Amino acid sequence: MGLSLIFGVLEIVNFAHGEFYMLGAMGAYFLATQVGVGYWPTVLLALAGGLCIGYLLYEVLLVRIDGKGFERSILLTLGLSMVLQNLAIFLFTTTPKMIQGPLTYSNVSLGPLQVPVLRLFALGIGLAAFIALFLVLHRTQVGKAMRGVAQNREAALMVGIDPRAVSRLAVAIGIGMSGLAGAALAPVYAVHPLMGFAFVFKAFAIVIIGGLGNVSGAAIVAVALGVLENLIAGFLPQVMVDGIAFSAMILVLLVRPQGLFGRGVRV
Known part of the structure; x- marks a missing residue:
C-alpha cells in the first residue's frame, strides 16, 4: 500500500x-x-x-x-x-x-x-x-x-x-x-x-495487478494472491508458487493493461 x-x-x-x-x-x-x-x-x-x-x-x-x-x-x-x-x-x-x-x-x-x-x-x-x-x-x-x-x-x-x-x-x-x-x-x-529483494518485486507485481496508484486495489490483490499462493502450495513446488504473482501480472497486463482496479489513461 x-x-x-x-x-x-x-x-x-x-x-x-x-x-x-x-x-x-x-x-x-x-x-x-x-x-x-x-x-x-x-x-x-x-x-x-x-x-x-x-x-x-x-x-x-x-x-x-x-x-x-x-x-x-x-x-x-x-x-x-x-x-x-x-x-x-x-x-x-x-x-x-x-x-x-x-x-x-x-x-x-x-x-x-x-x-x-x-x-x-x-x-x-x-x-x-x-x-x-x-x-x-x-x-x-x-x-x-x-x-x-x-x-x-x-x-x-x-x-x-x-x-x-x-x-x-x-x-x-x-x-x-x-x-x-x-x-x-x-x-x-x-x-x-537481502530480505527486501524478493519483497519489492512481489510488491511491484501486486501494485501492477491492482492498478498503479490504487491503494485499495493493491490491498485486495495482496490478500487474494496470498490466499491463492497458499492453496496452490499444497500441489506445486515452492519454486513454482513464487512465480504465480508474476504469471498473474503478465496475464493482467495482456488483458487489462491499467490493472484490475486502475483507470485507463486518455492521451
Missing part, C-alpha cells in the same frame, strides 16, 4: 522500497535483542522511524525529481537500493537472524488449526494500517489533497494545493508503512540484509 501511494501521488517507482522494509525489520531486531523493547513498542517505533526517514528522503533526494521524469526516479531509487543493501551487509553481514521472545512459540487454537500469535498480530496490523490509510485518503482534507494531486498535479496547484507538501507527506506515509511491515514481520521471518 505504501508503494502504491508513493507512485500514485509522485509517479515515482521506488525500487528502494524493499530496503526500507528491511531496515524496519533490522531496527526491530536491534530494539528487541539489544534494547529489550517489547513487540508493540517496537512496531510503533519502526512506524515513527519510517515516517521520519520518508520525510528526509523526500527533502534530500526525491524533491529533485518530483514531477520531473519517470526514468530519473528509476535510476535514483535503484541506486539508493544498492547503497542501502550493501551498507546493511557491511554492518550486519548476510547471516540471517531470528527474534526470540515470549510470543515466539505461542499459538491460538481455531478449531483444528494452530495459528501463531505473531502472524495474527501481523494480520491485525496490516488490516489496521489499511483502514487508517483508507480513512485518511477518503475522510480528511489531506487525503483529498493527495487524491487531487494524483489525478492532476497542475489542476491541484491551481486550486491552492501545494504538490510538494502533499508529496512529502505521501512519501513519509509510504516509507512509514514499509517500516511498519518490516517490524511486524521481523519475529515471523528471518531478518537479513
Whole structure:
C-alpha cells in the first residue's frame, strides 16, 4: 500500500522500497535483542522511524525529481537500493537472524488449526494500517489533497494545493508503512540484509495487478494472491508458487493493461 501511494501521488517507482522494509525489520531486531523493547513498542517505533526517514528522503533526494521524469526516479531509487543493501551487509553481514521472545512459540487454537500469535498480530496490523490509510485518503482534507494531486498535479496547484507538501507527506506515509511491515514481520521471518529483494518485486507485481496508484486495489490483490499462493502450495513446488504473482501480472497486463482496479489513461 505504501508503494502504491508513493507512485500514485509522485509517479515515482521506488525500487528502494524493499530496503526500507528491511531496515524496519533490522531496527526491530536491534530494539528487541539489544534494547529489550517489547513487540508493540517496537512496531510503533519502526512506524515513527519510517515516517521520519520518508520525510528526509523526500527533502534530500526525491524533491529533485518530483514531477520531473519517470526514468530519473528509476535510476535514483535503484541506486539508493544498492547503497542501502550493501551498507546493511557491511554492518550486519548476510547471516540471517531470528527474534526470540515470549510470543515466539505461542499459538491460538481455531478449531483444528494452530495459528501463531505473531502472524495474527501481523494480520491485525496490516488490516489496521489499511483502514487508517483508507480513512485518511477518503475522510480528511489531506487525503483529498493527495487524491487531487494524483489525478492532476497542475489542476491541484491551481486550486491552492501545494504538490510538494502533499508529496512529502505521501512519501513519509509510504516509507512509514514499509517500516511498519518490516517490524511486524521481523519475529515471523528471518531478518537479513537481502530480505527486501524478493519483497519489492512481489510488491511491484501486486501494485501492477491492482492498478498503479490504487491503494485499495493493491490491498485486495495482496490478500487474494496470498490466499491463492497458499492453496496452490499444497500441489506445486515452492519454486513454482513464487512465480504465480508474476504469471498473474503478465496475464493482467495482456488483458487489462491499467490493472484490475486502475483507470485507463486518455492521451
